[in-house]
Amino acid sequence: MKLLLVEDDPSMQATLERSLTRRGMQVHACSDGRQALERWRSHEPDVVLLDLTLPGLDGLQVLERARGGGLATPVLILTARGTVGDRVIGLNTGADDYLAKPFDLDELEARLHALHRRRAAGQRETPSHTVGNLRYDRDSGAIYHGAQVLELTPRELALLQALMVKPGHAVSKERLFELVFPGEADVQYEAVEVVVYRLRKKLAPTGATLMTLRGLGYLLKAQA
Structure with a gap:
């Protein structure tokens, strides 16, 4: 199991990393939210x-x-x-499970393996997304053109991943800005257009078209 551990307490992080590694997991630890999100996007864990x-x-x-x-x-x-309120907020935001501190390591391990099994079952059904000749491998985070990995900057990759999971559906500029420039308050919304412009040139030979829908955002679709 490839595990992304996101914990800012140095003692807790070290204890969990050591304990879970001993139990056979491949653990990558982050202590910062932005760093964790970038790692999650580029090397999607189990x-x-x-x-x-x-x-x-x-x-x-x-x-x-x-x-x-x-x-x-x-x-x-x-x-x-x-608290119950915090638990509900977490689950409604998209969490799959919730364990409050202090906790038992055996219970934590059991819950992690249960989530891993659920993911493995889901991947057998939908391991990737395709648009034209592009394929987004959710396991690795890479996007392929045929058999070759498409060479993209981290921002281009984040934007294309967001569009690949919703082919034929518009994604707003505001949502893309949050995903491509997380926490960068000094960057203007127009910066998304620069990333789109560069990405559109790289997509030209792939069989996928990045369209601008005025007032709605951006959409990725296969060329006719």
Whole structure:
């Protein structure tokens, strides 16, 4: 199991990373919300273990932007916020499970394996998304043109991933801005247009067209 551990407490992070690695998991740890979101997009794990109180972006913001970008990785929220209200908010934002601190390691491991099995069953049904000759491999996070990985910048990749999971449907500029420039308050919305312009040139030979729908956003569809 490839696990993305997002926890900002150094002691808790080290303990979980050590314990879960000993139990056979491949653990990549992040302590910052923005860093975690970038890692999630570029190297999609099997399961995400997500704390809510994080610097950069908090856990709910990370989860909301990941789900908005089409990342369907199972998420277990692990937090000291154990009230019913917090649990409902987390689950409504897109979490799959919730475990309050303090917790038992055996129970945590069992829940992570349950989410992993659920993901494996889902991947047998929908392992990737295709538009024209493009294929988005959700397991690796890469987008292929035929057998070759499409060479994209991180921002181009984030934008194309968001469009690939909703082929034929418009995605608003505001949503794309949140996914491509997370937490960058000093960047203008027009920056999305620059990424779109560059991406559109790279997509020309792929059999997919990136369309601008005035007032609605952007849409990806296969060329006729």
